[in-house]
Amino acid sequence: MVARLIHVEDPDDPRLAPYRDIREKDLVGRDGRFIAEGKVVLNVLLNGSRFEAESLLILENRLAGARPLLDAAPDGLPAYVAKAPVIDALAGFHVHRGVLGLGRRGPERTLEGELAHLPAEALVVVMAGVSNHDNVGAIFRNAAAFEADLVLLDETSSDPLYRKAIRVSVGATLKVPFVRGGSTKAITASLIGAGFRCLALSPSGGSDIAAIKPGGRNAIFLGSEGDGLAPSVMASMEAVRIGMSASFDSLNVAAASAIALHRLWRGAGQVSGPRPPPSGP
């Protein structure tokens, strides 16, 4: 075991301060850090994340099950171990997942910096006004599955490092590079400047996604579920629709992203072998 186990009995132990009142801090922010929860997500945080872990907090009776996680942790990472009443009093609710982790956000990346590092063939996902945490997380999960190189979120979309978004993404928000900020208009201009074909996914799109081929540099724009993409965004690029029933033309934005990203995946069209079943939840 490489993580350093530290048994704690006092919910007021100052070393545990970042885990205090988790839900309230979800709302007001937590000063350059984020909380990840559950074994699947923490496994991504410790292996293959672009963020650094600062500590873990483990329910005492889940210690045996958490051992592979602890073995994979960086040498000396503090892993606080406590009984359920201590953790519940600290977190402010019943923590049934048993394992929590604290990550450091690190310096924010910039749009221009990220675009400069993309390969000649690249796939970018842009969220414009996607404020629902479940949808943000689900879109990141699809972005990781279909190997998007970068996710961009305008200033009105919600934070991918919000606890629930991380959980729904099964850790993809810790893995796929992203930049959040700026207007959709500014993001579009930067992408066009970097040679991207910008595609607005919309039921009123003039092209069918089934006719779009992967290859080159593609950016797919997703709007909010209620209002979709703004007319000014739609007018500035090619709009693409997903063919579906005329009498029930309603697709969740994350489901739409799955369909579009599967079509634009750079592996599409290649013959790939079957894989063993996934281990995720």
Next chain:
Amino acid sequence: MVARLIHVEDPDDPRLAPYRDIREKDLVGRDGRFIAEGKVVLNVLLNGSRFEAESLLILENRLAGARPLLDAAPDGLPAYVAKAPVIDALAGFHVHRGVLGLGRRGPERTLEGELAHLPAEALVVVMAGVSNHDNVGAIFRNAAAFEADLVLLDETSSDPLYRKAIRVSVGATLKVPFVRGGSTKAITASLIGAGFRCLALSPSGGSDIAAIKPGGRNAIFLGSEGDGLAPSVMASMEAVRIGMSASFDSLNVAAASAIALHRLWRGAGQVSGPRPPPSGP
């Protein structure tokens, strides 16, 4: 207006009994009825549902916004109107959506009866062990968008008329015919007997979904997110995978259903015109 407005002030009014303790009844069942909530879902219940509405319950200050709904209701449908404290005391939680409806389940359909009515070209979705209400609702939404003719759920999958499943489906569970019950093995045998090509969606599938063409009678089997389809189910039919990243082979079951159903949609390959933006949430 065709619904009959009835103002109520007493949360103990016996006519409102079906709306009492909504969350508790979600767990124990409600005797042949179900609760639908929100304007989008109630609009489906009153227009294009296969179920009958028994009554509506509307927050007094939402009455103006609910008027189109009331106008579309069957003549004389009781629409109870009450202030927020009355509705909250009755329902047992804060009902922020403002409009609720009570539907009647009616006689359960049978697998053989439903199969007998399907057209020569048909698309069926089968859920085997899908117990998460959000996933059941999201899969129904995709089934409606891609015009599945029937949804079958094995006895271990959860109830599509559970309140949250109806809500997540944006009403699709009220619209797409379904039968719930029996084992996956029995469902498979009936589908094969009815001339269906049974396809198990699985990361270990030998065929790629991109190579499967719509047409004829297709049934797509979806397993639980954690464990997937049982080996015995996989062994009894053709297994199909969705090509994706080898390093993040994790797709939500509803996202997987969206991709597969879009490929198997009978409108796929046809040239369809763009549509106006959807009105759903």
